Amino acid sequence: MCSYIVEKAALTGSAKGRGWMKIDTAHVYYDHPFHAPLDHALGIDFINAANGGRERVAIEISAESARELVRAILSALESGEQEHAAAAAAQAACPAAASAG
Amino acid sequence: MSYQALQGETIPFRGHDGYQSEAYFARPLKTGRVPGVVVIHHMPGWDEWTTEVTRKFAHHGYAAIAPNLFVRFGPGDPDDVVARARPAGGAYDAEVMGDVAACMAYLRSLPDANGKIGVIGFCSGGRHTYLAACTLPGIDAAVDCWGGRVIVDDPKEFSPQRAVAPIQFTARLACPLLGIFGNDDKNPTADQVNRTEQELKRHGKTYEFHRYDGAGHSFFDYGRPAYRPEQAADAWQKVFAFFDKHLAASAGQPAAAA
Numbered sequence: 001m002c003s004y005i006v007e008k009a010a011l012t013g014s015a016k017g018r019g020w021m022k023i024d025t026a027h028v029y030y031d032h033p034f035h036a037p038l039d040h041a042l043g044i045d046f047i048n049a050a051n052g053g054r055e056r057v058a059i060e061i062s063a064e065s066a067r068e069l070v071r072a073i074l075s076a077l078e079s080g081e082q083e084h085a086a087a088a089a090a091q092a093a094c095p096a097a098a099s100a101g
Numbered sequence: 102m103s104y105q106a107l108q109g110e111t112i113p114f115r116g117h118d119g120y121q122s123e124a125y126f127a128r129p130l131k132t133g134r135v136p137g138v139v140v141i142h143h144m145p146g147w148d149e150w151t152t153e154v155t156r157k158f159a160h161h162g163y164a165a166i167a168p169n170l171f172v173r174f175g176p177g178d179p180d181d182v183v184a185r186a187r188p189a190g191g192a193y194d195a196e197v198m199g200d201v202a203a204c205m206a207y208l209r210s211l212p213d214a215n216g217k218i219g220v221i222g223f224c225s226g227g228r229h230t231y232l233a234a235c236t237l238p239g240i241d242a243a244v245d246c247w248g249g250r251v252i253v254d255d256p257k258e259f260s261p262q263r264a265v266a267p268i269q270f271t272a273r274l275a276c277p278l279l280g281i282f283g284n285d286d287k288n289p290t291a292d293q294v295n296r297t298e299q300e301l302k303r304h305g306k307t308y309e310f311h312r313y314d315g316a317g318h319s320f321f322d323y324g325r326p327a328y329r330p331e332q333a334a335d336a337w338q339k340v341f342a343f344f345d346k347h348l349a350a351s352a353g354q355p356a357a358a359a
Contacts, residue, residue: 002144002224002249002288002318004260006188027188032145032319034180039319039327045184054175056184 003031015046015057023057025049033060042066106130107159109152114207116168117199124168124204125152127159134215136241136348137208139201140167141222141229143319144191146183147171150322154223161341162349163219164208168200170229190262197229202237209239217241217348221340222248224319228267234278235270242347244279244340247318249288251297271300277307279343281336283316283329311339 007028015023023046033041041060047053061069109127116122125147129135138158142151147169158165170192174185186192205218219242222230227248234243245251250258253266278301282294289297294312301308313320313332320329321336 004187004190004262008188027184029187031187032325034145034148034183037325039317039325047184053185054177054181056181058180058184 003029005029011046017055017057021055021057022048022051025053030063036060036062038062105160107156109156109159112166114168114203116172116203117196120173120196120200122168122172122200122203124166124207125155126164126166126207127152127156128164128211129159129162131162133213135162135164135211135213136215136217136219136344137205137211138163138165138219138221138344138348139204139208140165141197141201141220141226141233142167142170143222143224143226144183145224146179146186148179150324163344164211164214166204166208168204170197170200190260191225193262194229194232194265198233198237201229201233205237205239215349219243219344219348221344222246223321224249227251228263231278232265232267232270234276235267235273238275240276242277242279242344244281244343246281246321246336247283247286247289249286249318251289252293254293268297268300271306272304274301274304274306277343277347278309279339280308280310281339282310282312283318283320283332284312284314285317288318309339309343311336 009026009028011023011026013023014020025047027045029043030040031043033043042063043058043060045056045058047056107127107129109125112124112126114122114124140151140155151167155165155167171182171186174182174189201220208214208218218240220230220233220240221244223246227245228250230243230245231248231251234240250263251267253259282289284291298310313336316329316332317327319325319327321333322328
């Protein structure tokens with residue numbers, strides 16, 4: 001609440017607001033939102049700090065939503081990485097069959 | 102209802118250290134001397150709510166000015182500017198005090214000024230108000246609305262931008278102070294509000310504190326669940342009664358006769 005506490009995460013990737021842009025940093029904070037009708041919200045600003053960080057793609061979500069998002073991210077990562085690892089292993093064992101499948 | 106008119110606009114002004122700054126300025130369009138009020142915005146920035154509050158003072162007969170305290174973080178929509186100000190730690194106290202002092206000078210320079218100046222601030226602006234009332238000369242009345250960190254209990258809350266706890270300057274408070282607080286607020290807590298009051302008492306200062314049950318932080322803000330219409334309506338009445346008492350003694354007098 002009215003704090004200047006910001007967690008920073010280094011990222012590799014892109015984000016889309018008005019258009020796609022490269023991003024390298026996420027600023028994460030829990031404070032009064034600007035738009036969401038909440039007293040406090042988890043905010044994330046995705047920026048390209050190397051490019052001055054003036055443009056951002058932002059979200060403001062409830063604390064409960066943020067925890068659900070974290071769970072979904074971890075779940076998607078786990079299942080996705082398992083799936084891709086299995087596919088890579090299959091291709092390594094039998095390249096022709098894996099590519100045909 | 103009598104004829105009503107006011108003008109609200111963004112104006113340039115020279116802030117702390119001569120920095121080319123900007124403020125939202127609103128004034129009633131009427132003849133006669135008017136008191137001035139500096140509106141210090143909350144941490145969510147120089148936003149639409151701040152301009153609405155500034156116009157509210159103009160509606161009630163005050164020339165009101167709200168400086169953009171985050172102007173040094175560049176142009177843009179208020180939320181984008183705050184997104185840059187937050188990780189940078191916000192504005193320095195010295196910058197804020199300099200900007201407020203410059204706005205006070207602007208208000209005094211108006212041809213229809215009655216010479217009285219009030220300061221009001223919300224949230225972090227409440228803390229700035231307390232600091233201004235204790236350290237800037239020429240303030241006739243000050244209103245601290247739920248200013249957090251007037252008392253700092255955790256030294257980790259100090260930063261280069263906010264290196265002092267305004268409570269330490271209470272002995273220098275030179276104007277009446279009105280405090281508006283929600284008893285459910287976590288910043289400031291009810292205990293911190295009590296200790297601030299004790300310090301004001303100890304130094305024999307003139308003050309009024311009003312504490313509201315069922316209200317927390319930012320309970321004036323009608324865009325959030327924190328809004329408490331009954332408490333906010335009562336507190337706004339307290340604000341205008343306080344400023345009318347301390348600032349508006351000369352209001353309504355024809356400018357040419359003064």
